[in-house]
Amino acid sequence: MDNNQSKIRSIHRIVLITIALNIFLLLIKVIAGIASNSTALIADGLHSGSDVITSVGVIIGMAMASKPRDEHHHYGHEKIETITTFLLSIVLIYVGAQIGYSALSAILRKEQVLFSYFGLFAALVSIIIKEIQYQIAYRVGTREKSAALIADAWHHRSDALSSIASFIGILGAKFGISILDSMAGFIVSLIVIKVGVHIFKECFQELIDVSIHLDEVSNLKKIILKETSVKYISDLRTRKHGAKVLIDIRICVDPTMDVHQGHEIAEKVERIIKREIENAKDVIVHVDPCKFNIFNP
Ligand SMILES: [Zn+2]
Numbered sequence: 404m405d406n407n408q409s410k411i412r413s414i415h416r417i418v419l420i421t422i423a424l425n426i427f428l429l430l431i432k433v434i435a436g437i438a439s440n441s442t443a444l445i446a447d448g449l450h451s452g453s454d455v456i457t458s459v460g461v462i463i464g465m466a467m468a469s470k471p472r473d474e475h476h477h478y479g480h481e482k483i484e485t486i487t488t489f490l491l492s493i494v495l496i497y498v499g500a501q502i503g504y505s506a507l508s509a510i511l512r513k514e515q516v517l518f519s520y521f522g523l524f525a526a527l528v529s530i531i532i533k534e535i536q537y538q539i540a541y542r543v544g545t546r547e548k549s550a551a552l553i554a555d556a557w558h559h560r561s562d563a564l565s566s567i568a569s570f571i572g573i574l575g576a577k578f579g580i581s582i583l584d585s586m587a588g589f590i591v592s593l594i595v596i597k598v599g600v601h602i603f604k605e606c607f608q609e610l611i612d613v614s615i616h617l618d619e620v621s622n623l624k625k626i627i628l629k630e631t632s633v634k635y636i637s638d639l640r641t642r643k644h645g646a647k648v649l650i651d652i653r654i655c656v657d658p659t660m661d662v663h664q665g666h667e668i669a670e671k672v673e674r675i676i677k678r679e680i681e682n683a684k685d686v687i688v689h690v691d692p693c694k695f696n697i698f699n700p
């Protein structure tokens with residue numbers, strides 16, 4: 404529980420900083436956009452404002468996911484984080500599509516980007532802040548194993564990339580190359596969509612109880628057979644559960660063992676699994692008496 408609470412606390416802190424920075428970006432971009440008559444910059448600023456909503460979503464999702472098991476959810480609430488991340492990935496794909504759409508329509512309308520130092524400055528500030536947000540969120544997300552925070556981090560980076568596109572576009576306008584902005588925007592949209600689809604797929608797998616890496620499974624089997632008197636493992640099932648892993652194993656042991664000895668082996672198997680599998684949340688061991696010697700030639 405303590406571990407969980409410190410995880411939530413550090414994620415809370417990151418997300419609150421993110422919200423404050425996004426409000427700052429909202430103000431600076433909208434003011435710069437109005438000053439330099441750039442609808443792109445105003446739209447970008449409003450986007451930063453809407454990012455506050457996804458950040459609030461991360462906080463709510465994390466808080467709900469960290470609740471311990473209760474009467475109705477016997478395996479805990481970790482999947483709420485997966486669902487939060489799933490929704491964030493859809494937002495990310497939408498953001499990517501939006502960037503691509505506005506880039507394409509700007510090309511079709513032969514839109515002219517106006518050069519202004521204020522606009523250039525606002526884009527630069529946005530790149531720096533968004534990249535810092537990415538770095539912080541990605542690091543904390545990796546450390547705390549929070550898929551939702553990592554997805555939010557990728558959102559920050561996609562925003563940084565779209566600001567780079569704005570920066571290139573505004574700079575291009577100074578040298579009379581107005582199409583640069585739209586081309587950069589289009590490339591950015593492809594990158595953002597790719598990241599969004601990747602996160603979407605991962606979450607989808609988690610929602611349908613994907614196993615851990617198969618190498619880890621076969622390695623685990625080897626270790627159990629080596630370190631215990633288990634004769635045969637007839638089934639070993641793993642499924643990801645948010646950042647945690649649930650494991651069911653069916654072992655077969657010498658049929659002449661008494662209940663005490665069988666229990667001891669089961670406990671040992673559980674200890675090995677919890678030692679070997681990072682974030683093993685729950686291990687169920689089923690003990691069978693070995694009937695056939697073919698399992699143990
Ligand atoms: Zn965004």
Ligand SMILES: [Zn+2]
Pocket residue numbers: 473474475476480
């Ligand atoms: Zn519940």
